[in-house]
Amino acid sequence: MRLRGRGGPRRDRGGRRAWLAGAILLAGIAGGGVTAGADPGSGPGAGCPASTFPPSAGGAPIVLAASSLRDLLPALMGGWAEAAGRPIPESSLDSSGAHRARIEAGAPADLLIAADGVDLASLAAACLLRGTPVPVAESDLAIVVAAGNPEAIRSVADLARPGLRIVATLPGVPLGRYAETVLARAADGQADPVAWRAAVEANVISREESAATVRARVVLGEADAALLYRTDALGDPALEGIAIPADANVRVVYLAAIPATGGEPALGGELLAFLAAPEARAILAAAGFLPPPGTAASPEPDLSPGATP
C-alpha cells in the first residue's frame, strides 16, 4: 500500500495560498504528534480570524464521523440527545479525509470525529477548527476475513500469499496510513522486505474510499482479507477478525474537534464533552474501543499514525 502524506509533493503544487503552506507545515508537525486536550471549542486557533459562519437557528448539530464508527454512532448520538434533551444530531459517515475535504469546501459541521490526527492538523492549519482536537478512543488494526476464515490467514505475513484478494483504501484515508505502518513493520520481518511488499501490493484488487467500504467488500465476499480496525470485525456475523500482535500493530487514536464551519459550536462542545462522559465511554467500550490516552493508565499520547504502541 502506497502512502501519500498530506504534506507530500503532490500537495505542494497548488501552494499558492498561504494556508496551504501552513497545512503542509502542520501536517509535518502532526507526524510528531498533535497537542491534545487543551480547551476545546474556545475559539479559532492562534493567528486565525474569528469565525465568519453564522450560527443556525437552534437546529440539531451536525456530526461528521469516521466511517469505522458506523455501528456505534447512533447509540452515541442518541445517548447525547437524551442526556442533553436535544434533537438527535444529523450525522454523516465517511473517511476522515473525505470529511476534511468537505469542511475545506465549507460544509457545515459542529463536530468531527476523525480516525487520526492528520486531517485535523490540516484543518487546524487552515483555521477551520475551533480549539484543539481531543482524543476520544483508542483502537488498533486487525486482519478482517469472512467468518470461518476460509483462506486460513493467520498473520500479516500471509497477506503476501499469491492469489489472495485484498482491498485497501485510497491514499489520504487514515486506515490507509495505519495499514501502511503495519505493512512496513511486517515487511521488516521478511527475508526480502521489498519483494514481500510487492507481493502484497499485487494482491490489492481495489482501493476504497473509506474503512466502511473496505469492510463491505469483505462482507460481500469480493475480497478475501483486509486490514481494518479491530472493531470492524465485531458486530457482523459474516466477518471474523484476526488479531495482530501488539509489536506488529499500530496504535489507532480517534480524535474529535469542533470545525469552524458549524452553526452550533456550543452544541459541538457539549457533544465533545459527552464523548468523555462515562455513558459514552461505556458505549465505546461495548463496541470494542479502548479508552483514549490520558484517561486510563496510559503514557503521554503520540498521535502520529506511525507511533509505536
Add this chain to the structure above:
Amino acid sequence: MSPRPGAGRVLLLLAALMGILFLALPLLALAIRAVGSGALGELGRGPILQALLLSLVTSALALPVVVLLGAPLAWLLARGTFRGRALVETLVDLPLVLPPSVAGLALLLAYGRRGIAGPTLEAAGIVLPFTTLAIIVVQVFVALPFFVRATRAGLAAVDRELEEAAAIDGADPAAVARRIALPLAAPAIAAGLLLAWARALGEFGATILFAGSLPGRTQTLPLLVYAELQGSTDAAIAAASILLAAALVVLLAVRTTRWRAIL
C-alpha cells in the same frame, strides 16, 4: 427576434438567460480554476496520464462490443415487428435513467464472486469484478442505449421505398443494407458511437462499485477525480478538465453529423 419586445418576451429571455448562466457557471468555474491555479500543470504527471490511458483504452475497447451487441438490436427495433417489443425498448432505455450505483450493484450481484453467474464464470477461469475487464463491462452496459437509440432512429428514417426499388432492381437484402440503409443511416450511427463513447469515458458510479478503484488497473479518469479530492485538488481539477473538454468535443462533433436531433 421581434423588433418591439413586449414585457412578456423580456421576462422569457431573462429566464432563459438565467438557465444558461446556471448551466455555464459551474463549467466556467472549473475551466477558470484549471487555468488560473496552474492545475493543468498536473496533466503531465504519471497518475493522470495512467488514468487517461486506461480510460481511453477501455472506452475504445467497449465501442466494438457496443456495436456488436447494439447494431442487431437497433436493426430489430427499427425494422422488426414482434411481440414484447415495448419490453425490449424499455430494457434498452433503462440504463439511461438507472442510477449508476444501482447498475454497479446489480452487476456485482450478477457477475460478482458471489453473484448469480459468478461461480460459473470463476469455474471458467473468469473473475470479472475489480479487473480492467469489469470497467469495459460497465461501460458497455451504460453506453449501449446511446448507440442503439441513435442507430435505430437512423435506420427508421431511411426511406423504405428506396430499399424496395433496389430490391426490385435485383439487389439482395445484404446489398440493400450495405448500399442503401447503412450509408443513409451512417451519420446517425456515427452520432450514436460518439455519444456512447462519451458516456463510456465518463462512467463513474457503476465502475467504482463493480470494478473498484486501483491506480493503473481500474482507476479511470472519473474515478481519479473522486480519489484526488482527498489528495491533490489540483490533480482532480486537471482530470476533470480533460473530461469536460472530451464531453464538449463530442457534443460539437455530433452537431456536425446533422443528427443533432437525437441529442
